[in-house]
Amino acid sequence: MPAPYSYDLRQKVIDAIELDGMPKTEASQVFHVSRNTINLWLQRKAQTGDFLPKPHHRPGNNHKITDWQKFNLHSAG
Known part of the structure; x- marks a missing residue:
């Protein structure tokens, strides 16, 4: 996706x-x-x-760990 036009250009x-x-x-x-x-x-x-310009959010999955207890149990074994 191309970068949005600058605010300065929009103003002009x-x-x-x-x-x-x-x-x-x-x-x-x-x-x-x-x-x-x-x-x-x-x-x-x-x-x-x-x-x-509208805020730019890249599409994709949110890979943040939300359940640390479960994560630690699986990574320890």
Whole structure:
């Protein structure tokens, strides 16, 4: 999975659209960000008040030991 866009880039794109009145299509071309991504950022800002990237959690199993007594019994034998 690619790294999320930097907060600085997100800020520049949103400012260009909201403060400077740049159309989303033009901002997409100038900043090399898809129009869909810009729409998602604007939607997230409307919902949460900010456009921070979502926390990144890698998929997979949680391999933490929860029952130490049972673990110690099996590893001792």
